[in-house]
Amino acid sequence: MFEAINLGCIRGDRRLFAGLNFGIRPGELIELRGPNGTGKTSLLRIMCGLAAPAEGEIRWQDKNIRALGEEYYSNIAYLAHQNGVKDELSAIENLRISNALAGHPLTREEAGESLAEVGLSNYWHLPTRLLSAGQRRRVGLARLFVSQATLWILDEVLASLDNAAVELTRKVVTDHLSRGGMAIIATHQELALPSSQRLDLGS
Amino acid sequence: MFSWLVRRDLILAWRRRADVLATLFFFVIVVSLFPLGIGPEPQLLRAIAPGIVWVAALLASMLSLGRIFGNDYQDGTLEQILLTPQPIFLLVLAKMLAHWLVSELPLVIVAPLLGVQFGLSQNTLSTITVSLLLGTPILSLVGSLGAALTLGLRAANVLIALLVLPLCIPALIFGAGAVDASVNGTGSQPWLLLLAATLIVSLVFSPWATSAALRISVE
Secondary structure (H helix, E strand, C coil): CEEEEEEEEEECCEEEEEEEEEEECCCCEEEEECCCCCCHHHHHHHHHCCCCCCEEEEEECCEEHHHHCHHHHCCEEEECCCCCCCCCCEHHHHHHHHHHHCCCCCCHHHHHHHHHHCCCCCCCCCEHHHCCHHHHHHHHHHHHHHCCCCEEEEECCCCCCCHHHHHHHHHHHHHHHHCCCEEEEECCCCCCCCCCEEEECCC | CHHHHHHHHHHHHHHCHHHHHHHHHHHHHHHHHHHHHHCCCHHHHHHHHHHHHHHHHHHHHHHHHHHHHHHHHHCCHHHHHHCCCCCHHHHHHHHHHHHHHHHHHHHHHHHHHHHHHHCCCHHHHHHHHHHHHHHHHHHHHHHHHHHHHCCCCCCHHHHHHHHHHHHCHHHHHHHHHHHHHHHHCCCCHHHHHHHHHHHHHHHHHHHHHHHHHHHHHHC
16 A cells, blocks of 8 residues: 655755665554654655655555645645644634545534543633643644544654543554554654554664 | 635634734824825825825735745644645635735725825725725735745745735736826726736736745745
8 A cells, every 4th residue: 555665865964764665554553763863754744745755755556646646645644743733723623624624524513522532522612722732732633533544644643642642542543553544653652552563763 | 625724714813813903004004104204285195195005005915924824834734734635726725815805805995095195086096996906916826925935934024025025016016007097087997907917817827836835845
């Protein structure tokens, strides 16, 4: 399904990685590890198609993602370091708008349910600037949990989450994988998930 | 999807209405300073009014351009928008429309009121409105290209003005020319047609160029 072929990335005049080959099949999870500054986020952004690799290419169903464009985007969900949450909007507005933009609008009830699932049932109407860092992360997670994308690309997904949210994330990712989904997770923490591959950058 | 993005930007503008009002008040104050500074000479005021209204509208627009993509870029929502399965020029067009509704339309609405200070006739006041209605979308279109090109740079706001103002010169000439022609009673229609032509040209090229610039800036 997903293949990275001979990927290389150059930042400024520094080569972050080169000759990177890996693939993800349905139901597989890749754990992406490496010290700070070794190109984890750069790799994830390249996988999303936000950045172009210095060399090599990424294929989705045997087609280069740069050529697929929007067709590819409907298959991926990207949770970046920044949550992609608007401070001025409430949690429910954030969730409904980002889902509508992604092409599957949620009703108010569906969005409310999904926010309750991540433990924000009492906070959904507040502007997210009043929420804590962990709670905003949960808003970002809610967006991921309702997404219908096949490939989840997650950057430091467990950062600033409490134990309950970490457990929930593990459960949701496991469910996603058992439905035939794919995921790649960059992390410094212990994932405790059945990852089928471990990718070490900078080693 | 298009309408969701426009709606989102309108809600955001409403929640941060101080920013929007600042642009509008800047326009009102700049235009009002001229009659106060020059003094009550109807002949002179009528002669300079077209240029002043138009230049003030240009400058006021510069204040709001940095916000078109700037805030979305900082909180990561721009990346999310770029990763939605929609043609990017549609997304860009929605952002441009929202910017015009929020930051330019209020200028168009108050401009005739400000024109009264310059002793302009009824006829000229409506020409001001029409010329701004045709001209301000050009500012949004060209302005978002500048905003996309300078995204994430230091001193982006100054750079935007330096990039965008020269590109707006045709709109300024045709727009102020239309109002001027109406003051002199020589018929403003040819000027307005030229302005409309400029609008169409920027409508064709700007969303496409802005999309490309955004891709490069986000990378």
